[in-house]
Amino acid sequence: MAVALHEVFGISKTVRPLSYVDRGALDDRLRMLLARERHVVIHGDSKQGKSWLRSHVLGEDRSIVVQCRLDTTPETALVEALGVLGIHAELKRTAGNALEGTLEISSTANVSAGLLGKLGLGAKATAKKAKSGQVETQPVGRAPANLSWIAEALVASERRLVLEDFHYVSEDSRKSFAFILKALVDLGVYAIIIGIWPQDNVLPYYNGDLDGRVEDIHLTWHEDELTDVLVRGTDAMRISMSPHLRRKLVEDAYANVGLLQRLTEKLCFEEGMLQQQSRQAYLTVGESLTRARAAVAADMRPRYEGFAENFVLGMRRLTEGLEVYRHLLQELTLSSDADLLDGISAKDLHDRITAIGESKITRTSLLRALARIDRLQAKMEIKPIVLTYNSHSQRVFVVDRSFLFFRKYGDPRWPWSGQDFDASNDLAQTDPLDLN
Structure with missing residues (x-):
């Protein structure tokens, strides 16, 4: 045929073997790293084959995949991971970043007898009918939820925890994740974290104790x-x-x-x-x-026009910083491909904005806007994100290279680039956007 x-x-979400290339022998490198007692971070621009690499080396039957969102926290991610194993969990985080709560496995849970045995739980349970005619289940195992028990369940599953789209996780939650991930290493759980950002050592930046416990794979071609x-x-x-x-x-x-x-x-x-x-x-x-x-440019038009419209809509919902975002975006869309790929420093960006006579925009206000640019895109459901800001290097990057292709062949008309652009934060009172 x-x-x-x-x-x-x-x-495609699935690997296309007829055109798949093991670039830089990354398949073997990932296999080697999975055998080590470390977390693995696979990162790079959008559509670079990060998930293909992971799924090609580590199949779905050996993974516990959690899709991260803006509201994802360590506890919600672990609840979802345990749910994949058929374990119902209710977790909360204490002030000291510890976890507590309850776990339950029922007779109808999608959990193997082998896993139950490894956890020291019996698989015998009976279902009984309630007066309403619905079926209730007798729990076969219930335990206090703490990180040690959760780690035991993940280790017993013999599957690797995979955190996809980690770039959507908020700054505060990233800090909490960094502490939980350090504790998981000590408990024998090693995760794969996949996200869109251009620089190495993102997790150790949030927690220095992860230094030497995380391996980065920056996927480039x-x-x-x-x-x-x-x-x-x-x-x-x-x-x-x-x-x-x-x-x-x-x-x-x-x-x-x-x-x-x-x-x-x-x-x-x-x-x-x-x-x-x-x-x-x-x-x-x-x-x-x-x-x-x-x-291809025509196919991209709805995405990037939607990006522009949603960004302007988000700006209109901000209680402050409207002019900062307007000039920030205008300078970014006028920048060269090389600048956008290598990253533009906040200082250079501020110099460019002040050079056109916008001296009232301070460096502090620009840094505040840049720190929120990822969250603004996530809040407006711009997926995948187009721009990202690295607070450590204080540089902003384009992480969706199709944006550059569309800019070249799609003849875009950005709303914020026109002289008559007159957006106001007229929605800030009726529909405010909280980026904190």
């Missing part, structure tokens, strides 16, 4: 690795590409494998190559590439 285009190229993705995928489709076309595709991808997958899929679609060719085909730079670029 002929291989279909969607099996080779495009964006080089031109030759992206070219290998094209070669592997086109070989499976029985297609050859000219070196010039491959260079153009890699250049347009901004070192982002997800964007490369998306653009190449659209190029093949424009050429009418929806499945493996019956005979070897040859592609070079032409109108199909122009159409593919335009089509």
